[in-house]
Each structure stands twice: as C-alpha cells, then as structure tokens.
Amino acid sequence: MRKELTVSDIIWRIVFGAGICITTLIALFPFLYAAVFSLAPLQDVFSVTPKLVPSKFTMDNYVDALGNTNFLIYFKNSLIVAGTTVIISVTIGALSGYALGCLQLGYRNVISVGFLLVYLLPNVLFLVPLYILIVRLDIADTLYSLILAYSTFSIPFTTWTLRAFFVGIPRELAEAAKVEGCSEFGAFVRIVLPLSAPGIATAAVFSFILAWNELIYAVTFINSDTSQVITVAISSVLGQWSTQVGTLLAFTVLAGVPVLIFFLLLNKLLIQGLTAGAVKG
Numbered sequence: 001m002r003k004e005l006t007v008s009d010i011i012w013r014i015v016f017g018a019g020i021c022i023t024t025l026i027a028l029f030p031f032l033y034a035a036v037f038s039l040a041p042l043q044d045v046f047s048v049t050p051k052l053v054p055s056k057f058t059m060d061n062y063v064d065a066l067g068n069t070n071f072l073i074y075f076k077n078s079l080i081v082a083g084t085t086v087i088i089s090v091t092i093g094a095l096s097g098y099a100l101g102c103l104q105l106g107y108r109n110v111i112s113v114g115f116l117l118v119y120l121l122p123n124v125l126f127l128v129p130l131y132i133l134i135v136r137l138d139i140a141d142t143l144y145s146l147i148l149a150y151s152t153f154s155i156p157f158t159t160w161t162l163r164a165f166f167v168g169i170p171r172e173l174a175e176a177a178k179v180e181g182c183s184e185f186g187a188f189v190r191i192v193l194p195l196s197a198p199g200i201a202t203a204a205v206f207s208f209i210l211a212w213n214e215l216i217y218a219v220t221f222i223n224s225d226t227s228q229v230i231t232v233a234i235s236s237v238l239g240q241w242s243t244q245v246g247t248l249l250a251f252t253v254l255a256g257v258p259v260l261i262f263f264l265l266l267n268k269l270l271i272q273g274l275t276a277g278a279v280k281g
Contacts, residue, residue: 031256038062038249045245061246062254071251073226074233079258081143081229082211085150089207090200092151093158098188100159101166102174112163119156126152127220134221145221146229150211157210158203165199166192201269208262212255230255 037045038061040054065071100108100115130152134145169192177187193200215231222228228236234255237248 031253034249034252038246038253042246045249061250064244065247065250065254069233069247070225070228071230071233071254074228074230075254077143077227078212078230078255081146081150082208082258084147085154085211086204086207088147088151089154089158090162090204092155093162093203094193094196094200096155096159097162098166098192101163102169102171102192103184112160115156115159119153119160123153123214124216127216130217131220140221141223141227143227146211146214146218149217149221150214154207154210158207161203161206162196162199165196169195198269201266205263205266209259212259 036052037054039057039059041056041058041060044051044054044056096115099105100112105111126149130149131140134140134148137148139145139148173191173195174184174187177191178184182190213231215235218229218232219235222232230251234248234251237244237251
C-alpha cells in the first residue's frame with residue numbers, strides 16, 4: 001500500500017527537484033553558452049548588452065577553426081593519446097586490481113594503499129622525473145611521451161577502482177570456474193571481467209577524461225605543431241594581445257564532443273559503476 005504524501009513531503013520534493021534543476025543549469029550553462037555563441041557573429045559576442053540568443057546564426061567560426069588551423073590534426077592526436085591511455089590503463093589496472101583484490105598476495109593491502117597515494121599526489125610532482133625519463137628514452141616531442149606520462153597517473157586510479165569491484169564479486173564464482181577446468185586467468189577473463197563491466201566502464205571514462213583534458217604534460221613534452229593535442233591548441237588561441245574568440249568557442253565545443261559521446265555510450269554502465277563503487281570495499 002502506497003504511503004500518502006504529506007504537505008511537507010510534497011514541499012521537500014519540489015525544493016529538491018528545483019535544486020537539482022538549478023544546479024544542472026549552472027553546471028551546463030558555460031558549455032551551452034559556448035555552443036550557442038560559437039554559431040554567432042563576433043558583434044553579438046562582444047555586444048554591450050548581454051544576449052542569451054544571438055541575432056543570427058553562422059558557421060564562420062567552425063569554418064575558420066576547421067579550415068584555417070590544424071584542428072583536425074590536434075583532434076586526431078588527442079584521440080590517439082586518450083584512446084591508447086584508456087586501453088593501457090584499463091588492461092593493466094584490471095590485471096593488477098584483480099591480483100590485489102582476489103589473489104592471496106603478501107602485503108596486498110599495503111600495495112593497494114600505495115596505488116591510492118600515488119594517484120592522490122599532484123601530477124606536477126612527476127613532471128621533471130618523467131621528462132628526464134622521456135628524454136633518455138628518446139621519445140620527447142612524440143605522442144608516446146604523452147601516453148607514457150598519462151598512464152602513470154591513470155593506472156593507479158583504474159587499479160584502485162577495479163580492485164573495489166573485484167572484491168565485491170563472490171570468490172566462489174571463480175573457484176567454480178577453476179573446478180570446471182579454467183585457469184586463474186581463464187576465470188578472470190570469462191567470469192570476473194563480464195561481471196565487472198560497470199567498473200570497467202567507470203575506469204575507462206575517467207581515464208579518457210584525465211588524458212583528454214590534461215595540459216601541463218602536453219605543453220612540456222610536445223614542441224612540434226604536428227604533435228600537439230587539443231588542449232594545447234585551445235590555449236594557443238589565447239594570444240598575448242588578442243584572442244580569436246569565435247575560433248576559441250568553436251574549439252571548445254568541438255573538443256567537448258568526444259567526451260560527451262563516450263559518456264553517452266557508456267552512460268548506463270557508468271551509473272551502475274558509480275553506485276556500486278559507493279558500497280563495495
């Protein structure tokens with residue numbers, strides 16, 4: 001039997017819903033503003049009277065961004081770096097997370113805390129050591145340097161995240177698979193990984209965002225224009241004496257599209273992963 005709502009319950013739901021709507025609007029407003037005014041002429045962007053809707057729509061900013069810059073090269077480089085970082089991070093993170101969470105290893109709790117501490121350290125602390133390593137490996141000014149750098153702070157995150165999911169999966173399932181003839185690795189691939197799909201999606205999305213949005217390493221390790229990534233391209237539009245505002249808005253919108261698509265594709269698994277990760281040890 002459904003409980004009848006009291007006046008206080010109705011008021012609370014209204015206030016709660018309004019709060020969610022206002023918070024969502026505040027969070028989305030900068031991107032929505034950029035998306036709308038990337039289609040506006042410059043006089044509307046610099047109008048003395050603030051406008052929420054431009055007087056007319058034009059694709060000039062996107063034509064300039066795609067036709068007069070190397071945006072597509074930057075975009076491709078970012079996709080290669082972020083995609084490769086996700087593959088490496090999730091693969092290594094899944095294997096190490098399973099070992100730390102499900103196998104009887106000595107000092108596994110200490111090692112797990114070590115992974116967490118490494119992730120919590122500011123990324124700038126690794127800048128100089130990584131730069132020295134990259135120079136010695138002779139991969140400076142290449143995409144390999146960024147993939148290596150991003151993996152250093154992405155792998156600890158994926159390891160810690162996936163370990164929490166693996167711990168929550170009954171060990172008896174893997175043991176039953178081993179009784180049926182599977183090896184430890186076979187049980188991991190056939191039983192544990194499919195059940196951990198929400199956790200893998202969560203780790204993949206956040207690893208992609210970490211690699212896609214990073215700027216400090218990209219500015220430090222990459223010098224040539226053909227190896228630059230999208231974050232450096234956006235920052236380069238901000239000139240010392242002037243800023244190409246229309247191009248900047250177009251860059252910003254286009255740079256946000258892959259993250260949005262990636263999130264929408266894994267939306268259901270990501271929500272499951274975030275809620276499950278809140279209660280699993």
